Amino acid sequence: MPVLPGAEPYRHEGGEVGVLLCHGFTGSPQSLRPWAEYLAERGLTVTLPLLPGHGTRWEDMQLTGWQDWYAEVDRELRALRERCAQVFVFGLSMGGALTLRLAAKHGDGVSGVVVVNPANKVHGLAAPALPVVRHLVRTTKGLTSDIAKDGGVEVGYDRVPLHAAHSLRNFLRMVDGELPQVTQPMLLLHSPQDHVVPPADSARVLGRVSSTDVTEILLEQSYHVATLDHDADRIFEESYAFIGRLAPSVGKEGTATGG
Template identity: 80%
Template structure:
C-alpha cells in the first residue's frame, strides 16, 4: 500500500541518548517529524515509527486496534534500549497516551517522558455509543490539521474509522487506571485552545501520575498539532532542555543546554 507523503517512518543513528517519538491517532510521522529532526540534528539517536494502519487509507486503520499501535512503540523502545544507554519517549495526542503506557509498564527503562496535548478520554456525545455505532457506520469526519498557523497542514486521514475509535477509547480507559504507575520525570505541554483534546485531559493526567519531577508548559498560540504550529520551536527547545537536564550522556558530551 502506498504511503501518504511524509508518512514514512524515520530513524537516525546518533549518540548514546535515544528518543522515541510517537505520532497521534489517524495521523502520521509527518506531524511530529520536525520534532524528531530537531533532536536528531543535535546528535541524539531518534526513532519515529509509523503506527500500524496509519499513513495510507483510513480503511487500513479500521482493521487495527490499540494492541497493534502499542506493540509497535514497545518494539521500538526495546530496539533503542539495545542501542542506547538512556531512552526518553515523546508523544503527541494518542502518541502521548502510548508514551504514558510505556512509562507505566517499563519503569527505569524509560528515563523521562515528554507529552504534547496528550489524550486521556474520547470525548463527544457519541463516545458511549461506539460499541454499537461502529457496526452501523464505518467512519466519521476526521480530526486532522487542528493547527492555528496559516498554511500548515497535517498529513492524516479525513475520516476516523469507528472500530479504531472504539479500540482507542478502551485503551484510554485502561491507561487511566495505570497512570499512578508513571514515576518518571515528565514534561507536559498543552494548548489552551485545542479542538481535539481539551485541556481537561492534561489536568487529569497530571493529577493521576506519581512523577515527582513534573514540568507543565502552556502553548498559548497553538491548537492541537502544536508540533506543526506557532509554538513548535518552543516544543522542540523545551524537549531538548528537558532531556539535557536529565541525561548523563548529553552532560558528559557537553551538549546539554547551557553545557
Template identity: 85%
Template sequence: MPVLPGAEPYRHEGGPVGVLLCHGFTGSPQSLRPWAEQHAAHGLTVSLPLLPGHGTSWEDMQVTRWQDWYAEVDRELRLLRERCERVFVAGLSMGGALALRLAVKHGDTVQGVVVVNPANKVHGLSAYALPAARHFVRTTKGIASDIAKEGAAEVGYDRVPLHAAHSVRNFFRLLDGELPQVTQPLLLLRSAHDHVVPAVDSARILSRVSSTDVTEVVLEQSYHVATLDHDADRIFEESLAFIGRLAPSVGKEGTAAVG
C-alpha cells in the same frame, strides 16, 4: 497500500541518548518529523515509527486496534534500549498516551516522558454511541490539521474509522487506571486552544501520575497539532532542555551540546 508522501517513519543513529516519538490517532510521523529532526541535529538517537494502519488509508486503519499500535512502539523502544544508554519517550495526542503506557511497562529503563496535548478520554455523546454505532456506521469526520499556523497541514485521514475509535476509547480507559504507575520525570505541553483534546485531559493525567518531577507548559499560540504550529520551536527547546537535564551525557562525546 503505499505510504502517503511525508508519512514515512524516521530513524536517526546518534549518540548514547535515545528518544522514541509516537504520533497521534489517524495521524502519521509527518506531524512529528520536525521535532525528530531537531533532536537528531543535537546528537540524539531518534526513532519515529509509523503506527500500523496509519499513513496509508482509513480502510487500513479500520482493521487495526490499540494493541497493534502499542506493540509497534513497544518494539521500537526495545530496539532503542539495545543501542542507547538512556532512553526517553514522547508523543502527541494519542501518541502521548502510548508514551505514558511505555513508561508504565518499562519502568526505570525509561528516563523521562514528554507529552504534547496528550489524550486521556473520548469525550461527548460519541463515547457512549461508539460500542453500537461502529456496527452500523463505518466512519465519522476526521480530526487532522487542527493547526493555527497558516499554510501548515498535517498528513492524516479525513475520516475516522469507528472500530478503531472504539478501540482507542478502550485504551484510554485502561491507561487511566495505570497512570499512578508513571513515576518518571514528566514534561507536559498543552495548547491553550485545542479543538481536538480538551485541557481536562492534561489535568486528569497530571492528577493521576505519581511523578514528582513534573513540568507543565502552556502553548498560547497553537492548536492541537502544536508540533507543526507557532509554538513548535518552544516544544523542541523545552524537550531538549528536559532531556539534557536528565541525561548528562548529552553534550559530551558523541552528541552535540543541547541549547
C-alpha cells in the same frame, strides 16, 4: 498500500541517548518529523515509527486496534534500549497515551517522558455509543490539521474509522487506570485552545501520575497539533533541555554523538 507522501517513518543513528516519538490517532510521523530532526541534529538517536493502519488510507486503519499500535512502539522502545544508555519517550495526542503506557510498563527503562496535548478519553456525546454505532456506521469526520498557523497541514486521514475509535476509547480507559504507575520525570505541554483534546485531559494526566519531577508548559499560540504550529520551536527547545537535565552526556561536546 503506498504510504502517503510525508508519512514515512524516520530514524537517525546518533549517540548513547535515544528518543522514541509516538504520533497521534489517524495522524502520521509527519506531525512529529520536525521535532525528530531537531533532536537528530543534536546528536541523539531518534526513532519515529509509523503506527499500523496509519499513513496509507483509513480502510487500513479499520483493521487495526490499540494492541497493534502499542505493540509497535513497545518493540521500538525495546530496540532503542538495546543500543542506548538512556531512552526518552515523546508523544502527541494518542501518542501521548502510548508514551504514558510505555512509562508505566517499562519503569526505569524510560528515563523521562514528554507529552504534548496527551489524550485521556474519547469525548463527544456519541462516545458511549461507539460499541454499537461502529457496527452501523463505518466512519465519521476526521480530526487532523487542528493548527492555528496559516498554511499548517497535518498528513493524516479525513475520516475516522469507528472500529478504531472504539479501540482507542478502550485503550485510553486502560491507560487512565495505569497512570499512577508513571513515576518518571515528565514534561507536559498543552494548548489552552485545542479542538481535538480538551485541556481537561492534560489536567487529568497531571493529577493521576505519580511523577514528582513534573513541568507543565502552556502553548498559548497553538491548537492541537502544536508540533507543527507557532509553539513548535518552544516544544523542541524545552524537550531538548529536559533531556539535557536528565542525561548528563547530552550537549557536551563529542559525547552525545559517541565521539
